[in-house]
Amino acid sequence: MKQGLHPLLMIALVAAVTLFGRVLPTWTLSLATVAASNALIALGIVVLARTGNVSFGQGLFFAAGGYGVALIANVWGVTDAVAQMIIGAVCGGLLGLVIGPLIARYSGIFFGMLTLALSMVLYGALVKSTALGGSDGFNVGRPSLFGMSFNDPREADFMLYAVSVITTGFAGIAATILFRSELGLASLAVRENNLRVEYLGISANLVITINFVIAAIFAGASGAFALMAQRHIDPQFAYWTTSGEFVFVAVLAGYQSVAAVFVASMALELVRSFSNLYLPNTWQLVLGVFLLCVILFLPRGIGSLWIRERQKRMRPTAATPIAAQKEAAL
Protein backbone atom coordinates (compact mmCIF):
# COMPACT_ATOMS: atom_id res chain seq x y z
CA MET A 1 0.00 0.00 0.00
CA LYS A 2 2.11 2.87 -1.22
CA GLN A 3 0.46 6.04 -0.06
CA GLY A 4 2.00 8.81 -2.11
CA LEU A 5 1.84 7.49 -5.66
CA HIS A 6 -0.86 8.95 -7.88
CA PRO A 7 -2.69 6.50 -10.18
CA LEU A 8 -1.61 8.49 -13.26
CA LEU A 9 1.99 8.12 -12.20
CA MET A 10 1.45 4.38 -11.86
CA ILE A 11 0.01 4.17 -15.37
CA ALA A 12 3.11 5.94 -16.63
CA LEU A 13 5.23 3.42 -14.73
CA VAL A 14 3.38 0.50 -16.33
CA ALA A 15 3.86 2.03 -19.77
CA ALA A 16 7.56 2.53 -19.09
CA VAL A 17 8.00 -1.08 -17.96
CA THR A 18 6.15 -2.28 -21.06
CA LEU A 19 8.35 -0.26 -23.42
CA PHE A 20 11.42 -1.38 -21.49
CA GLY A 21 10.60 -4.85 -22.79
CA ARG A 22 11.81 -3.74 -26.25
CA VAL A 23 15.40 -3.59 -25.02
CA LEU A 24 15.32 -6.71 -22.86
CA PRO A 25 16.98 -9.88 -24.18
CA THR A 26 14.58 -12.61 -25.26
CA TRP A 27 15.19 -14.96 -22.34
CA THR A 28 14.33 -12.20 -19.85
CA LEU A 29 11.13 -11.49 -21.76
CA SER A 30 9.60 -14.90 -21.22
CA LEU A 31 10.88 -14.87 -17.64
CA ALA A 32 9.25 -11.51 -17.04
CA THR A 33 6.01 -12.75 -18.60
CA VAL A 34 5.87 -15.64 -16.14
CA ALA A 35 6.84 -13.30 -13.31
CA ALA A 36 4.08 -10.85 -14.22
CA SER A 37 1.53 -13.63 -14.43
CA ASN A 38 2.62 -15.05 -11.07
CA ALA A 39 2.55 -11.55 -9.61
CA LEU A 40 -1.07 -11.24 -10.71
CA ILE A 41 -2.17 -14.35 -8.83
CA ALA A 42 -0.02 -13.46 -5.82
CA LEU A 43 -1.65 -10.05 -5.84
CA GLY A 44 -4.97 -11.85 -5.49
CA ILE A 45 -3.60 -13.71 -2.47
CA VAL A 46 -2.46 -10.42 -0.96
CA VAL A 47 -5.92 -8.91 -1.54
CA LEU A 48 -7.47 -11.90 0.22
CA ALA A 49 -4.82 -11.97 2.94
CA ARG A 50 -5.88 -8.51 4.01
CA THR A 51 -9.00 -10.16 5.42
CA GLY A 52 -6.73 -12.49 7.39
CA ASN A 53 -7.33 -15.53 5.20
CA VAL A 54 -4.64 -17.20 3.15
CA SER A 55 -5.76 -19.40 0.28
CA PHE A 56 -3.69 -22.48 -0.33
CA GLY A 57 -5.80 -23.43 -3.30
CA GLN A 58 -5.44 -20.59 -5.79
CA GLY A 59 -4.39 -23.34 -8.18
CA LEU A 60 -8.12 -24.10 -8.42
CA PHE A 61 -8.85 -20.80 -10.18
CA PHE A 62 -5.51 -20.83 -11.97
CA ALA A 63 -6.44 -24.18 -13.51
CA ALA A 64 -10.05 -23.11 -14.09
CA GLY A 65 -8.85 -20.09 -16.05
CA GLY A 66 -6.26 -22.11 -17.93
CA TYR A 67 -8.57 -24.98 -18.86
CA GLY A 68 -11.43 -22.62 -19.70
CA VAL A 69 -9.26 -20.66 -22.11
CA ALA A 70 -7.68 -23.79 -23.58
CA LEU A 71 -11.03 -25.44 -24.25
CA ILE A 72 -12.61 -22.35 -25.78
CA ALA A 73 -9.48 -21.77 -27.89
CA ASN A 74 -9.58 -25.32 -29.22
CA VAL A 75 -13.35 -25.51 -29.76
CA TRP A 76 -14.17 -22.03 -31.09
CA GLY A 77 -10.72 -20.97 -32.20
CA VAL A 78 -10.47 -17.91 -29.96
CA THR A 79 -6.76 -17.07 -30.12
CA ASP A 80 -6.77 -13.37 -29.28
CA ALA A 81 -4.54 -12.80 -26.24
CA VAL A 82 -6.74 -10.13 -24.69
CA ALA A 83 -9.88 -12.20 -25.28
CA GLN A 84 -8.17 -15.22 -23.72
CA MET A 85 -7.17 -13.17 -20.71
CA ILE A 86 -10.76 -11.98 -20.28
CA ILE A 87 -12.09 -15.53 -20.70
CA GLY A 88 -9.66 -16.76 -18.04
CA ALA A 89 -10.66 -13.99 -15.66
CA VAL A 90 -14.36 -14.73 -16.23
CA CYS A 91 -13.87 -18.47 -15.66
CA GLY A 92 -11.96 -17.83 -12.43
CA GLY A 93 -14.41 -15.19 -11.32
CA LEU A 94 -17.49 -17.35 -11.94
CA LEU A 95 -16.00 -20.22 -9.98
CA GLY A 96 -15.06 -17.76 -7.27
CA LEU A 97 -18.65 -16.51 -7.15
CA VAL A 98 -19.85 -20.08 -6.57
CA ILE A 99 -17.25 -20.99 -3.97
CA GLY A 100 -16.72 -17.63 -2.27
CA PRO A 101 -19.99 -17.41 -0.34
CA LEU A 102 -19.56 -21.00 0.88
CA ILE A 103 -16.03 -20.51 2.02
CA ALA A 104 -16.35 -17.08 3.59
CA ARG A 105 -17.61 -18.58 6.85
CA TYR A 106 -14.25 -20.17 7.56
CA SER A 107 -11.12 -18.59 8.83
CA GLY A 108 -7.49 -19.29 9.54
CA ILE A 109 -6.26 -22.80 9.05
CA PHE A 110 -9.68 -24.13 8.02
CA PHE A 111 -9.94 -21.60 5.24
CA GLY A 112 -6.55 -22.66 3.95
CA MET A 113 -7.36 -26.37 4.21
CA LEU A 114 -10.71 -26.00 2.48
CA THR A 115 -9.25 -24.09 -0.45
CA LEU A 116 -6.51 -26.71 -0.68
CA ALA A 117 -9.07 -29.51 -0.61
CA LEU A 118 -11.14 -27.92 -3.37
CA SER A 119 -8.13 -27.48 -5.62
CA MET A 120 -7.14 -31.10 -5.00
CA VAL A 121 -10.66 -32.24 -5.92
CA LEU A 122 -10.23 -30.47 -9.24
CA TYR A 123 -6.75 -31.96 -9.62
CA GLY A 124 -8.06 -35.47 -8.91
CA ALA A 125 -10.85 -34.98 -11.44
CA LEU A 126 -8.54 -33.55 -14.12
CA VAL A 127 -5.93 -36.28 -13.81
CA LYS A 128 -8.55 -38.94 -14.52
CA SER A 129 -10.54 -37.13 -17.21
CA THR A 130 -9.39 -38.69 -20.47
CA ALA A 131 -11.40 -36.15 -22.50
CA LEU A 132 -9.07 -33.44 -21.21
CA GLY A 133 -5.89 -35.40 -21.81
CA GLY A 134 -5.61 -36.84 -18.30
CA SER A 135 -2.33 -36.16 -16.54
CA ASP A 136 -0.61 -35.27 -19.83
CA GLY A 137 -2.93 -32.40 -20.60
CA PHE A 138 -3.13 -30.99 -24.12
CA ASN A 139 -1.68 -28.28 -26.35
CA VAL A 140 -3.17 -25.05 -27.64
CA GLY A 141 -2.13 -22.82 -30.52
CA ARG A 142 -0.09 -19.64 -30.45
CA PRO A 143 -2.06 -16.57 -29.29
CA SER A 144 -2.68 -13.62 -31.62
CA LEU A 145 -3.54 -10.00 -30.87
CA PHE A 146 -6.33 -7.94 -32.50
CA GLY A 147 -6.20 -10.04 -35.65
CA MET A 148 -2.40 -9.90 -35.95
CA SER A 149 -0.59 -13.20 -35.76
CA PHE A 150 3.03 -13.31 -34.66
CA ASN A 151 5.33 -15.69 -36.46
CA ASP A 152 8.59 -14.19 -35.27
CA PRO A 153 9.11 -15.76 -31.82
CA ARG A 154 10.64 -12.57 -30.45
CA GLU A 155 7.64 -10.49 -31.50
CA ALA A 156 5.29 -13.10 -30.06
CA ASP A 157 7.20 -13.06 -26.78
CA PHE A 158 7.09 -9.29 -26.64
CA MET A 159 3.37 -9.24 -27.36
CA LEU A 160 2.70 -11.65 -24.52
CA TYR A 161 5.04 -9.71 -22.24
CA ALA A 162 3.26 -6.46 -23.05
CA VAL A 163 -0.23 -7.87 -22.52
CA SER A 164 0.70 -9.56 -19.24
CA VAL A 165 2.61 -6.58 -17.85
CA ILE A 166 -0.17 -4.15 -18.76
CA THR A 167 -2.85 -6.44 -17.30
CA THR A 168 -0.90 -7.05 -14.12
CA GLY A 169 -0.05 -3.36 -13.90
CA PHE A 170 -3.67 -2.33 -14.12
CA ALA A 171 -4.63 -5.03 -11.65
CA GLY A 172 -2.00 -3.56 -9.33
CA ILE A 173 -3.43 -0.06 -9.75
CA ALA A 174 -6.93 -1.41 -9.14
CA ALA A 175 -5.67 -3.18 -6.02
CA THR A 176 -4.07 0.02 -4.73
CA ILE A 177 -7.33 1.88 -5.20
CA LEU A 178 -9.15 -1.02 -3.54
CA PHE A 179 -6.80 -0.96 -0.55
CA ARG A 180 -7.57 2.70 0.02
CA SER A 181 -11.31 2.25 -0.41
CA GLU A 182 -13.90 1.57 2.28
CA LEU A 183 -13.95 -2.10 1.36
CA GLY A 184 -10.17 -2.32 1.64
CA LEU A 185 -10.20 -0.76 5.09
CA ALA A 186 -13.09 -2.98 6.14
CA SER A 187 -10.99 -5.98 5.03
CA LEU A 188 -8.24 -4.99 7.45
CA ALA A 189 -10.85 -4.67 10.16
CA VAL A 190 -12.16 -8.16 9.39
CA ARG A 191 -8.64 -9.46 9.74
CA GLU A 192 -8.35 -7.86 13.15
CA ASN A 193 -11.66 -9.05 14.50
CA ASN A 194 -14.55 -10.17 12.34
CA LEU A 195 -17.11 -10.20 15.15
CA ARG A 196 -16.54 -6.55 15.99
CA VAL A 197 -16.93 -5.71 12.31
CA GLU A 198 -20.29 -7.44 12.35
CA TYR A 199 -21.32 -5.38 15.38
CA LEU A 200 -20.53 -2.25 13.39
CA GLY A 201 -23.07 -3.28 10.77
CA ILE A 202 -20.76 -4.56 8.05
CA SER A 203 -21.10 -8.12 6.86
CA ALA A 204 -17.69 -9.75 7.34
CA ASN A 205 -18.73 -12.63 5.09
CA LEU A 206 -19.59 -10.22 2.29
CA VAL A 207 -16.23 -8.48 2.62
CA ILE A 208 -14.39 -11.81 2.48
CA THR A 209 -16.52 -13.00 -0.44
CA ILE A 210 -15.82 -9.88 -2.51
CA ASN A 211 -12.09 -10.13 -1.84
CA PHE A 212 -12.22 -13.84 -2.62
CA VAL A 213 -13.89 -13.23 -5.98
CA ILE A 214 -11.32 -10.56 -6.84
CA ALA A 215 -8.54 -13.00 -6.01
CA ALA A 216 -10.27 -15.65 -8.14
CA ILE A 217 -10.53 -13.26 -11.11
CA PHE A 218 -6.82 -12.44 -10.84
CA ALA A 219 -5.98 -16.14 -10.57
CA GLY A 220 -8.10 -16.99 -13.61
CA ALA A 221 -6.42 -14.31 -15.73
CA SER A 222 -3.05 -15.51 -14.47
CA GLY A 223 -3.95 -19.05 -15.54
CA ALA A 224 -4.74 -17.70 -19.01
CA PHE A 225 -1.27 -16.09 -19.20
CA ALA A 226 0.46 -19.24 -17.99
CA LEU A 227 -1.38 -21.14 -20.71
CA MET A 228 -0.44 -18.62 -23.40
CA ALA A 229 3.19 -18.68 -22.30
CA GLN A 230 3.46 -22.51 -22.23
CA ARG A 231 0.87 -23.23 -24.97
CA HIS A 232 0.18 -26.38 -22.98
CA ILE A 233 -1.98 -27.22 -20.00
CA ASP A 234 -1.99 -30.14 -17.57
CA PRO A 235 -3.50 -30.91 -14.15
CA GLN A 236 -0.31 -29.68 -12.46
CA PHE A 237 -1.97 -26.24 -12.66
CA ALA A 238 -4.27 -27.33 -9.83
CA TYR A 239 -1.73 -29.29 -7.73
CA TRP A 240 -1.06 -28.04 -4.23
CA THR A 241 2.62 -27.28 -4.83
CA THR A 242 1.60 -24.84 -7.58
CA SER A 243 -0.66 -23.03 -5.15
CA GLY A 244 2.10 -23.15 -2.56
CA GLU A 245 4.41 -21.27 -4.86
CA PHE A 246 1.92 -18.43 -5.24
CA VAL A 247 1.60 -18.11 -1.48
CA PHE A 248 5.39 -18.13 -1.45
CA VAL A 249 5.46 -15.07 -3.74
CA ALA A 250 2.87 -13.31 -1.61
CA VAL A 251 4.84 -13.90 1.58
CA LEU A 252 8.06 -12.92 -0.12
CA ALA A 253 6.41 -9.65 -1.09
CA GLY A 254 4.95 -8.95 2.32
CA TYR A 255 1.44 -7.61 2.55
CA GLN A 256 2.20 -3.93 2.36
CA SER A 257 3.06 -2.96 -1.17
CA VAL A 258 1.73 -3.78 -4.60
CA ALA A 259 5.07 -3.06 -6.23
CA ALA A 260 6.74 -5.54 -3.87
CA VAL A 261 4.61 -8.32 -5.35
CA PHE A 262 6.13 -7.70 -8.79
CA VAL A 263 9.65 -7.47 -7.41
CA ALA A 264 9.17 -10.65 -5.37
CA SER A 265 7.75 -12.53 -8.32
CA MET A 266 10.64 -11.46 -10.53
CA ALA A 267 13.15 -12.33 -7.80
CA LEU A 268 11.65 -15.79 -7.47
CA GLU A 269 11.77 -16.39 -11.22
CA LEU A 270 15.40 -15.23 -11.35
CA VAL A 271 16.41 -17.45 -8.44
CA ARG A 272 14.56 -20.33 -10.04
CA SER A 273 16.06 -19.97 -13.50
CA PHE A 274 19.59 -19.36 -12.22
CA SER A 275 19.51 -22.32 -9.88
CA ASN A 276 17.97 -24.34 -12.70
CA LEU A 277 20.95 -23.35 -14.81
CA TYR A 278 23.77 -23.78 -12.31
CA LEU A 279 22.32 -26.26 -9.77
CA PRO A 280 19.86 -28.25 -11.87
CA ASN A 281 19.17 -30.90 -9.25
CA THR A 282 18.85 -28.69 -6.25
CA TRP A 283 16.72 -25.75 -7.24
CA GLN A 284 14.05 -26.68 -4.71
CA LEU A 285 16.75 -26.67 -2.05
CA VAL A 286 17.85 -23.20 -3.10
CA LEU A 287 14.23 -22.05 -3.16
CA GLY A 288 13.61 -23.43 0.32
CA VAL A 289 16.69 -21.78 1.78
CA PHE A 290 15.78 -18.53 0.03
CA LEU A 291 12.29 -18.66 1.53
CA LEU A 292 13.64 -19.37 5.02
CA CYS A 293 16.09 -16.48 4.73
CA VAL A 294 13.36 -14.05 3.66
CA ILE A 295 11.06 -15.14 6.48
CA LEU A 296 13.90 -14.88 8.97
CA PHE A 297 15.63 -11.67 7.89
CA LEU A 298 12.84 -9.76 6.13
CA PRO A 299 9.81 -10.64 8.24
CA ARG A 300 7.73 -7.99 6.49
CA GLY A 301 8.72 -9.17 3.06
CA ILE A 302 10.78 -7.63 0.30
CA GLY A 303 8.58 -4.54 0.42
CA SER A 304 10.07 -3.65 3.80
CA LEU A 305 13.34 -2.86 2.05
CA TRP A 306 11.96 0.40 0.75
CA ILE A 307 8.84 1.02 2.82
CA ARG A 308 9.76 2.57 6.14
CA GLU A 309 8.29 3.25 9.53
CA ARG A 310 5.55 5.46 8.11
CA GLN A 311 3.53 2.41 7.21
CA LYS A 312 4.10 0.72 10.51
CA ARG A 313 1.55 2.86 12.27
CA MET A 314 -1.06 1.96 9.71
CA ARG A 315 -0.45 -1.73 9.75
CA PRO A 316 -2.24 -3.99 12.16
CA THR A 317 -0.03 -6.15 14.32
CA ALA A 318 0.51 -9.53 12.78
CA ALA A 319 0.52 -11.41 16.04
CA THR A 320 -2.56 -13.54 16.62
CA PRO A 321 -3.60 -14.42 20.17
CA ILE A 322 -2.00 -17.83 19.74
CA ALA A 323 1.26 -16.36 18.54
CA ALA A 324 1.22 -13.95 21.45
CA GLN A 325 0.61 -16.83 23.84
CA LYS A 326 3.50 -18.70 22.34
CA GLU A 327 5.73 -15.69 22.73
CA ALA A 328 4.76 -15.52 26.37
CA ALA A 329 5.45 -19.20 26.79
CA LEU A 330 8.97 -19.23 25.48
Added chain:
Amino acid sequence: MNFFLTIVVDGLIQASWLFIVALGLTLVFGVLKILNIAHGSFYALGAYIAATAVTMVAARSLPPSVGFVAMLVSVALIASAVGLLLERGLLKMFYSRDEVVLLLVTYAVFLILEDVTKLIWGVNPIYATQPYELFGNVAFAGLYYVGYDLVLIPISAAIGFAVWFGLNRTVTGKIVLAVIHNEEMSVSMGVRVNRVYAVAFAFGVLLASLAGALTAPKISMQPGLSSDVIILSFAIVVIGGLGSVEGAAVGAILVGLARAASVHLVPQAELFMIYLIMTAVLMFRPEGLFKRETARRI
Protein backbone atom coordinates in the same frame (compact mmCIF):
# COMPACT_ATOMS: atom_id res chain seq x y z
CA MET B 1 -20.16 -60.31 0.17
CA ASN B 2 -16.70 -61.58 -0.57
CA PHE B 3 -16.11 -58.52 -2.70
CA PHE B 4 -17.21 -56.32 0.15
CA LEU B 5 -14.84 -58.13 2.51
CA THR B 6 -11.96 -57.55 0.11
CA ILE B 7 -12.60 -53.85 0.15
CA VAL B 8 -12.75 -53.80 3.94
CA VAL B 9 -9.48 -55.73 4.36
CA ASP B 10 -7.70 -53.64 1.73
CA GLY B 11 -9.07 -50.51 3.33
CA LEU B 12 -7.83 -51.54 6.77
CA ILE B 13 -4.36 -52.31 5.40
CA GLN B 14 -4.27 -48.83 3.85
CA ALA B 15 -5.67 -47.30 7.00
CA SER B 16 -3.02 -48.93 9.18
CA TRP B 17 -0.03 -47.05 7.84
CA LEU B 18 -2.01 -43.91 7.04
CA PHE B 19 -3.06 -43.81 10.68
CA ILE B 20 0.54 -43.81 11.90
CA VAL B 21 1.43 -40.90 9.59
CA ALA B 22 -1.69 -38.94 10.49
CA LEU B 23 -1.17 -39.55 14.20
CA GLY B 24 2.17 -37.77 14.00
CA LEU B 25 0.66 -34.88 12.06
CA THR B 26 -2.23 -34.47 14.44
CA LEU B 27 0.00 -34.59 17.54
CA VAL B 28 2.34 -31.95 16.16
CA PHE B 29 -0.65 -29.76 15.36
CA GLY B 30 -2.18 -30.34 18.77
CA VAL B 31 0.91 -29.39 20.71
CA LEU B 32 2.71 -26.86 18.52
CA LYS B 33 -0.28 -25.58 16.50
CA ILE B 34 1.75 -26.11 13.34
CA LEU B 35 0.28 -27.76 10.28
CA ASN B 36 3.45 -29.46 9.20
CA ILE B 37 3.71 -29.60 5.40
CA ALA B 38 7.09 -31.30 5.73
CA HIS B 39 5.43 -34.26 7.45
CA GLY B 40 5.23 -36.19 4.19
CA SER B 41 8.95 -35.62 3.69
CA PHE B 42 9.67 -37.32 7.01
CA TYR B 43 7.61 -40.27 5.80
CA ALA B 44 9.72 -40.39 2.64
CA LEU B 45 12.90 -39.97 4.68
CA GLY B 46 11.93 -42.95 6.85
CA ALA B 47 11.18 -45.05 3.80
CA TYR B 48 14.54 -44.21 2.20
CA ILE B 49 16.52 -44.84 5.38
CA ALA B 50 14.70 -48.16 5.81
CA ALA B 51 15.58 -49.12 2.24
CA THR B 52 19.25 -48.40 2.88
CA ALA B 53 19.22 -50.37 6.14
CA VAL B 54 17.47 -53.35 4.53
CA THR B 55 19.86 -53.34 1.58
CA MET B 56 22.90 -53.15 3.85
CA VAL B 57 21.67 -56.07 5.93
CA ALA B 58 20.81 -58.10 2.85
CA ALA B 59 24.27 -57.42 1.42
CA ARG B 60 25.77 -59.12 4.47
CA SER B 61 23.44 -62.07 3.73
CA LEU B 62 21.73 -61.86 7.11
CA PRO B 63 18.11 -63.07 7.39
CA PRO B 64 15.31 -60.61 6.49
CA SER B 65 14.11 -60.52 10.10
CA VAL B 66 17.38 -58.82 11.02
CA GLY B 67 16.73 -56.37 8.18
CA PHE B 68 13.25 -55.66 9.56
CA VAL B 69 14.59 -54.88 13.03
CA ALA B 70 17.56 -52.94 11.64
CA MET B 71 15.33 -50.71 9.55
CA LEU B 72 13.03 -49.87 12.45
CA VAL B 73 15.91 -49.13 14.83
CA SER B 74 17.89 -47.02 12.37
CA VAL B 75 14.83 -45.05 11.34
CA ALA B 76 13.81 -44.44 14.96
CA LEU B 77 17.26 -43.14 15.85
CA ILE B 78 17.78 -40.92 12.82
CA ALA B 79 14.23 -39.58 12.75
CA SER B 80 14.22 -38.53 16.41
CA ALA B 81 17.56 -36.79 15.92
CA VAL B 82 16.33 -34.98 12.80
CA GLY B 83 13.13 -33.97 14.58
CA LEU B 84 14.92 -32.58 17.63
CA LEU B 85 17.43 -30.77 15.47
CA LEU B 86 14.76 -29.16 13.29
CA GLU B 87 12.64 -28.05 16.19
CA ARG B 88 15.47 -26.62 18.28
CA GLY B 89 17.48 -25.30 15.36
CA LEU B 90 14.79 -23.89 13.10
CA LEU B 91 11.14 -23.90 14.15
CA LYS B 92 11.92 -22.38 17.55
CA MET B 93 12.85 -19.12 15.82
CA PHE B 94 9.38 -18.66 14.36
CA TYR B 95 7.04 -19.37 17.26
CA SER B 96 6.25 -15.71 17.81
CA ARG B 97 5.06 -15.35 14.22
CA ASP B 98 1.79 -15.89 12.39
CA GLU B 99 0.42 -19.41 11.91
CA VAL B 100 0.70 -18.92 8.15
CA VAL B 101 4.37 -18.05 8.44
CA LEU B 102 5.01 -21.28 10.33
CA LEU B 103 3.14 -23.14 7.61
CA LEU B 104 5.49 -21.61 5.06
CA VAL B 105 8.53 -22.48 7.13
CA THR B 106 7.48 -26.12 7.01
CA TYR B 107 6.84 -25.67 3.28
CA ALA B 108 10.44 -24.49 2.92
CA VAL B 109 11.60 -27.54 4.90
CA PHE B 110 9.53 -29.69 2.56
CA LEU B 111 11.26 -28.15 -0.48
CA ILE B 112 14.69 -28.60 1.08
CA LEU B 113 14.13 -32.20 2.18
CA GLU B 114 12.73 -33.04 -1.24
CA ASP B 115 16.07 -32.22 -2.83
CA VAL B 116 18.16 -33.61 0.02
CA THR B 117 16.58 -37.03 -0.46
CA LYS B 118 17.22 -36.72 -4.19
CA LEU B 119 20.85 -35.83 -3.53
CA ILE B 120 21.40 -38.77 -1.19
CA TRP B 121 19.32 -41.50 -2.86
CA GLY B 122 19.07 -40.32 -6.47
CA VAL B 123 15.95 -40.10 -8.58
CA ASN B 124 15.62 -43.74 -9.65
CA PRO B 125 13.14 -45.99 -7.84
CA ILE B 126 14.62 -47.87 -4.89
CA TYR B 127 13.25 -51.16 -3.59
CA ALA B 128 13.65 -52.94 -0.26
CA THR B 129 11.43 -55.97 -0.64
CA GLN B 130 13.28 -58.49 1.54
CA PRO B 131 11.19 -58.08 4.74
CA TYR B 132 7.97 -58.25 2.72
CA GLU B 133 8.18 -62.05 2.61
CA LEU B 134 8.86 -62.24 6.32
CA PHE B 135 5.37 -63.28 7.37
CA GLY B 136 4.51 -65.47 4.40
CA ASN B 137 1.14 -65.51 2.69
CA VAL B 138 -2.16 -65.91 4.47
CA ALA B 139 -5.31 -67.43 3.00
CA PHE B 140 -8.24 -65.45 4.26
CA ALA B 141 -11.87 -65.77 3.15
CA GLY B 142 -10.85 -67.43 -0.07
CA LEU B 143 -8.26 -64.78 -0.91
CA TYR B 144 -4.51 -64.68 -0.41
CA TYR B 145 -2.97 -61.83 1.46
CA VAL B 146 0.65 -61.02 2.06
CA GLY B 147 1.24 -61.64 5.75
CA TYR B 148 3.29 -58.48 6.09
CA ASP B 149 0.28 -56.36 5.07
CA LEU B 150 -1.93 -57.98 7.68
CA VAL B 151 0.71 -57.61 10.39
CA LEU B 152 0.66 -53.84 9.79
CA ILE B 153 -2.89 -53.67 11.16
CA PRO B 154 -2.09 -54.89 14.72
CA ILE B 155 1.16 -52.88 14.71
CA SER B 156 -0.66 -49.64 13.99
CA ALA B 157 -3.39 -50.51 16.47
CA ALA B 158 -0.71 -51.08 19.10
CA ILE B 159 0.96 -47.75 18.29
CA GLY B 160 -2.38 -46.00 18.45
CA PHE B 161 -3.18 -47.58 21.81
CA ALA B 162 0.27 -46.76 23.16
CA VAL B 163 -0.12 -43.10 22.20
CA TRP B 164 -3.61 -42.95 23.66
CA PHE B 165 -2.42 -44.63 26.87
CA GLY B 166 0.66 -42.44 27.06
CA LEU B 167 -1.39 -39.28 26.70
CA ASN B 168 -4.25 -40.16 28.98
CA ARG B 169 -2.82 -42.43 31.64
CA THR B 170 0.69 -41.20 32.35
CA VAL B 171 1.99 -38.08 34.06
CA THR B 172 4.05 -37.05 31.02
CA GLY B 173 0.97 -37.43 28.85
CA LYS B 174 -1.09 -35.32 31.21
CA ILE B 175 1.54 -32.59 30.99
CA VAL B 176 1.39 -32.72 27.20
CA LEU B 177 -2.40 -32.53 27.34
CA ALA B 178 -2.11 -29.54 29.63
CA VAL B 179 0.13 -27.81 27.11
CA ILE B 180 -2.33 -28.63 24.32
CA HIS B 181 -5.18 -27.28 26.38
CA ASN B 182 -3.67 -24.08 27.70
CA GLU B 183 -0.08 -23.21 27.21
CA GLU B 184 0.01 -20.06 29.30
CA MET B 185 -1.44 -21.86 32.28
CA SER B 186 1.00 -24.75 31.97
CA VAL B 187 3.93 -22.34 31.89
CA SER B 188 2.75 -20.73 35.08
CA MET B 189 2.42 -24.17 36.64
CA GLY B 190 6.07 -24.83 35.93
CA VAL B 191 5.86 -26.94 32.78
CA ARG B 192 8.84 -26.53 30.50
CA VAL B 193 6.81 -25.87 27.41
CA ASN B 194 9.75 -25.64 25.05
CA ARG B 195 10.87 -29.11 26.11
CA VAL B 196 7.38 -30.46 25.47
CA TYR B 197 7.47 -28.79 22.05
CA ALA B 198 10.78 -30.37 21.12
CA VAL B 199 9.76 -33.85 22.25
CA ALA B 200 6.33 -33.63 20.63
CA PHE B 201 7.78 -32.52 17.31
CA ALA B 202 10.46 -35.20 17.39
CA PHE B 203 7.80 -37.78 18.22
CA GLY B 204 5.69 -36.61 15.29
CA VAL B 205 8.68 -36.96 12.98
CA LEU B 206 9.37 -40.38 14.48
CA LEU B 207 5.83 -41.57 13.75
CA ALA B 208 5.93 -40.34 10.16
CA SER B 209 9.28 -42.00 9.50
CA LEU B 210 8.22 -45.23 11.21
CA ALA B 211 5.22 -45.38 8.91
CA GLY B 212 7.61 -44.77 6.03
CA ALA B 213 9.87 -47.58 7.23
CA LEU B 214 6.97 -49.99 7.72
CA THR B 215 5.67 -49.35 4.22
CA ALA B 216 9.11 -49.28 2.59
CA PRO B 217 9.09 -53.03 1.73
CA LYS B 218 5.68 -52.64 0.04
CA ILE B 219 6.42 -49.74 -2.29
CA SER B 220 9.05 -48.29 -4.58
CA MET B 221 10.77 -45.21 -3.21
CA GLN B 222 10.98 -42.35 -5.69
CA PRO B 223 10.61 -38.56 -5.74
CA GLY B 224 7.05 -37.36 -5.30
CA LEU B 225 6.37 -39.82 -2.50
CA SER B 226 6.25 -37.09 0.12
CA SER B 227 3.76 -34.83 -1.62
CA ASP B 228 1.37 -37.73 -2.20
CA VAL B 229 1.51 -38.81 1.44
CA ILE B 230 1.09 -35.34 2.91
CA ILE B 231 -1.99 -34.77 0.79
CA LEU B 232 -3.55 -37.98 2.15
CA SER B 233 -2.63 -37.29 5.76
CA PHE B 234 -3.96 -33.73 5.54
CA ALA B 235 -7.28 -35.17 4.45
CA ILE B 236 -7.24 -37.63 7.36
CA VAL B 237 -6.51 -35.13 10.10
CA VAL B 238 -8.97 -32.62 8.73
CA ILE B 239 -11.70 -35.28 8.54
CA GLY B 240 -10.97 -36.43 12.08
CA GLY B 241 -10.38 -33.00 13.53
CA LEU B 242 -6.97 -31.36 13.86
CA GLY B 243 -5.23 -32.44 17.04
CA SER B 244 -7.46 -35.40 17.86
CA VAL B 245 -6.06 -38.93 18.23
CA GLU B 246 -9.43 -40.68 17.89
CA GLY B 247 -10.14 -38.45 14.91
CA ALA B 248 -6.94 -39.55 13.20
CA ALA B 249 -7.98 -43.19 13.65
CA VAL B 250 -11.46 -42.68 12.27
CA GLY B 251 -10.15 -40.44 9.49
CA ALA B 252 -7.55 -43.01 8.52
CA ILE B 253 -10.12 -45.80 8.39
CA LEU B 254 -12.48 -43.64 6.34
CA VAL B 255 -9.77 -42.62 3.90
CA GLY B 256 -8.40 -46.17 3.73
CA LEU B 257 -11.85 -47.58 2.97
CA ALA B 258 -12.62 -44.82 0.49
CA ARG B 259 -9.34 -45.50 -1.29
CA ALA B 260 -9.89 -49.26 -1.37
CA ALA B 261 -13.51 -48.88 -2.45
CA SER B 262 -12.68 -46.52 -5.28
CA VAL B 263 -9.77 -48.69 -6.41
CA HIS B 264 -12.13 -51.67 -6.66
CA LEU B 265 -15.25 -49.90 -7.92
CA VAL B 266 -14.31 -46.68 -9.75
CA PRO B 267 -10.54 -46.55 -10.18
CA GLN B 268 -10.72 -43.11 -11.79
CA ALA B 269 -12.03 -41.44 -8.68
CA GLU B 270 -9.44 -42.30 -6.02
CA LEU B 271 -7.96 -38.93 -5.03
CA PHE B 272 -11.18 -37.23 -6.03
CA MET B 273 -13.20 -39.34 -3.54
CA ILE B 274 -10.91 -38.63 -0.63
CA TYR B 275 -10.95 -34.92 -1.18
CA LEU B 276 -14.67 -34.95 -1.71
CA ILE B 277 -15.06 -36.52 1.75
CA MET B 278 -12.70 -33.93 3.20
CA THR B 279 -14.62 -31.09 1.56
CA ALA B 280 -17.91 -32.47 2.79
CA VAL B 281 -16.61 -32.80 6.35
CA LEU B 282 -15.22 -29.26 6.26
CA MET B 283 -18.50 -27.92 4.94
CA PHE B 284 -20.66 -29.49 7.61
CA ARG B 285 -18.30 -29.90 10.54
CA PRO B 286 -15.36 -27.56 9.98
CA GLU B 287 -13.77 -28.62 13.24
CA GLY B 288 -13.67 -32.23 12.07
CA LEU B 289 -15.72 -35.19 13.23
CA PHE B 290 -14.07 -35.43 16.63
CA LYS B 291 -13.55 -31.98 17.93
CA ARG B 292 -15.77 -29.94 20.14
CA GLU B 293 -16.35 -26.30 19.31
CA THR B 294 -14.19 -24.04 21.40
CA ALA B 295 -15.02 -20.62 22.76
CA ARG B 296 -13.22 -17.71 21.16
CA ARG B 297 -12.18 -14.29 22.29
CA ILE B 298 -14.24 -11.39 21.07
